[in-house]
Amino acid sequence: GESVGLHLPTLSVQEGDNSIINCAYSNSASDYFIWYKQESGKGPQFIIDIRSNMDKRQGQRVTVLLNKTVKHLSLQIAATQPGDSAVYFCAEKAQGLNGNQFYFGTGTSLTVIP
Amino acid sequence: DTEVTQTPKHLVMGMTNKKSLKCEQHMGHRAMYWYKQKAKKPPELMFVYSYEKLSINESVPSRFSPECPNSSLLNLHLHALQPEDSALYLCASSQEASYSYNEQFFGPGTRLTVL
Numbered sequence: 001g002e003s004v005g006l007h008l009p010t011l012s013v014q015e016g017d018n019s020i021i022n023c024a025y026s027n028s029a030s031d032y033f034i035w036y037k038q039e040s041g042k043g044p045q046f047i048i049d050i051r052s053n054m055d056k057r058q059g060q061r062v063t064v065l066l067n068k069t070v071k072h073l074s075l076q077i078a079a080t081q082p083g084d085s086a087v088y089f090c091a092e093k094a095q096g097l098n099g100n101q102f103y104f105g106t107g108t109s110l111t112v113i114p
Numbered sequence: 115d116t117e118v119t120q121t122p123k124h125l126v127m128g129m130t131n132k133k134s135l136k137c138e139q140h141m142g143h144r145a146m147y148w149y150k151q152k153a154k155k156p157p158e159l160m161f162v163y164s165y166e167k168l169s170i171n172e173s174v175p176s177r178f179s180p181e182c183p184n185s186s187l188l189n190l191h192l193h194a195l196q197p198e199d200s201a202l203y204l205c206a207s208s209q210e211a212s213y214s215y216n217e218q219f220f221g222p223g224t225r226l227t228v229l
Contacts, residue, residue: 032215034217034218036220041222041225042222042223043118043204043206043220043221043222043223044157044204044220045220046217046218046219049215049217051215087154089156089157091218100211100212101159101162101170102159102218104156104157104158105156106155106156107154107155107156109154
């Protein structure tokens with residue numbers, strides 16, 4: 001299953017399928033990106049990060065892809081499990097008016113169907 | 115210890131009350147953050163402390179008053195809040211505020227309800 005982030009804030013996938021969560025970021029000067037997972041009633045939990053000098057980074061069952069040309073970030077989760085059900089946020093680090101800070105995307109709610 | 119702790123977990127307060135939220139980390143991080151998160155929305159940055167000094171205030175109303183007593187502790191003092199201030203308040207920390215490639219570690223949050 002695949003989401004387009006801002007336009008489809010929910011994504012449902014069958015257990016065992018791969019999930020793709022997308023994020024469009026706004027600042028071409030952003031040099032660091034993080035994907036966070038937030039389960040109900042909990043704080044955001046770090047999943048994986050990527051620097052702007054990279055196109056791809058892999059973790060355990062997760063892969064982040066960065067396309068700087070179109071300012072697009074995606075999170076791929078392999079063999080999605082029920083425990084992956086959560087809201088996923090991308091965050092970009094950029095220089096704001098008040099200094100270097102993270103800006104969070106709107107989030108995508110992932111539901112895994114057993 | 116790679117944890118950020120927050121107390122209390124839940125807080126209900128009236129509009130005339132004064133209360134405080136507390137945050138603690140023992141990772142040696144020198145940057146600490148307060149975020150506000152409404153339901154189904156992303157976290158919104160409120161304050162950043164760098165080396166125990168306030169470095170960013172995102173135009174937060176004065177009824178929210180942050181304090182950083184030392185490098186491990188961060189407080190958020192609340193006074194005369196409005197019902198629309200009800201939200202999840204998240205604390206986070208990172209090694210440095212200015213260095214680009216520092217991950218932020220989040221606490222579990224305090225669920226605040228203002229009656």
